[in-house]
Amino acid sequence: MSNAILAPLTQIPPYLQTLNDYEKQAVKHLPEASWHYLNGGAMDEQSIQDNLNQFSQIRLVPRLLNDLSGGSTEIEILGQKFPHPVFLAPIGHQQLFHPDGEAASALAAEVMGSNYVLSTFTNTDLHQLKKENPNKWFQLYWQGNREKSLALLKLAEQHDFKAIVITVDAPHKGIRDRERQAFFELPEGMQHPHTPAHIPLPEITEHQHPVFDGLMQIAPKWADIEYIISQTRLPVILKGILHPLDAKKAVELGVKSLIISNHGGRVLDTSISPLTALQNIKAVVPEDFPLLLDGGIRRGTDVFKALAMGASAVLIGRPAMYGLAVAGALGVAHVLKILKEEFEITMALMGTATVAEINSEYISHK
Template sequence: MASEPVSVKEFQELARQVLPKMHYDFYAGGAEDEHTLRENVEAFSRITIRPRILIDVSHIDLSTTILGYNISAPIMIAPTGMHKLAHPEGEIATAKAAAACKTIMVLSFSSTCTIEEVASCCNAVRFFQLYVFKSREVSARLVQRAERNGYKAIVLTVDLPRLGRREADIKNKLVKPQLKNFDAVISTEVSSDERSNLQFFSRALDSSLCWKDINWLRSITKLPILIKGVLVPEDAIKAVEVGVDGIIVSNHGARQLDYTPASISALDEVVSAVGGKVPVLFDGGVRRGTDVFKALALGAQAVLIGRPVIFGLAAKGEYGVKQVIQMLSDELELTMALAGCPSVKDINRSHVRTKHQRPLSML
């Protein structure tokens, strides 16, 4: 592309041009037929915005708070693994971009920079993503390291009792780098007869993880616990009952179970079930500021972005990540002005209509 990108979507093509096919497929791909991967983006097009007029929008305030921490806009960085496959500086570049944009980064459990390296690279609020291994001691050590190094919350990802079938990675025989967070704790190398070291995760993950284990996690950390991977109201209600501090509506970027709902299609029901008892965040398919607006109108306190960050990182390093976040923020600001919402708290359910709602003119 000869010109500078003018939208977040254009970074994907830039990333495709610079990344080895194996690595691009790893980031861009989804599970099996990739139906949910497509739906995560396309479902936003079935939600329309209901703008209000003659409201003073001469000043737009994008700022909000998450678990008491101030951020410049309701746009956070989702946990995504292996940033060094996208750029040599890896998660350090992403963390610096998040700090510059005054937002929160969730560091992936499978990061290629260590917990300590990311913590020391710049001053910012960060959360840490956790999977639970069969060896609970491995997970416990990572939680304790995150807490010691100033991470402010644990994001427990619960939609991965087994690794989803990602056929592009299988065909490419993807080999991930040794993960430095696990050095001297557990080996992530594979035997010569295995197709890729994705199989390490299938072997190591604890498929017995269940609701009672929230108490185990609470027993090893004082940090707030958010649960990521909720798609149905029944699980949202249960999460509130067991005392989590927040919920993230997510289908794992459509990388786990294909033919689950698009994340945005599940948000309304989950928010209704939670009833304001804990904050609800949203992850999946955000490519425009209008997408952010729609998620906020349906009850999310903030959105998390994953692939756009990776594509920005691959294309232009730290600067590319900052560009992605700034583009979404600028588009959100314009959307709020045109929809008659001077601040994030002014955005509510009345500002959007889903495909299930009859137009008001027909009532």
């Protein structure tokens, strides 16, 4: 990496044509430690590579000569309609990548009609985000107890968020070798308006284990999920589910959707890839139960494959932050535009006029 950090661009140059182009450019706009925080993962980072490689094991099988008149990428999830199935995943601390942080990402999502999932660890106060934007969900990190978690949920209700996404796969931060080697720390004084950057741990005795009797005691349990469902009019979505038995239990408790994710490979290394988990979970939930896939999306063909495997939509994380680092809201919007257009062209070449037509008959496993 160069020691010179480039300022964000104010217009999109012609050499930025793909999400891979944005990744190569983003490294020039970020301090080295922030880059490793964004791009790194847990331990040997095998899950990161698996997330990226999972789509290469699937080949497309197009159907030709179909009439595609009136074609559309529009989808509907939980009663909400979206113009396309590419959403922005929740990512905290976005001012690490651009001074405008979440405000820029939210603006880009609004312009591109993308659903925006705001992280609990936002640097931008909810009051600064456009309340009228219909495409927004709030991601909740458990706050250590029901009272504090419910307070955040009610705040999201007041600001007209349409769903609550509870992240359940990161009760403990992953062991991130690359991040530690880069000596990454959140900047001193970085504001998190709605939660402390580090939730206080419970006191333990000298005979108790700091992980099992400490940190994990303030992690959410199934009873907490059931409680939250009973306390809100909004649909509750769980993010990070990988096991089909957990998926079945979530459905039984009244969870309305799942985001299949291994946290971008940032928490538990060598965990199952989201696409494999999607296939396993699709087999045990009701046919119309919405499953979203998060992890490894870099091309419009990846979006098509995820939907063919049973996803209702996909979320992107790192690619959006590449766009944010390179050109703020303009960069995030361009990243979304690239994926949306690639997906549209893929649909057309595959002979599918609507998202509802995409199914497993259009793919083949190597």
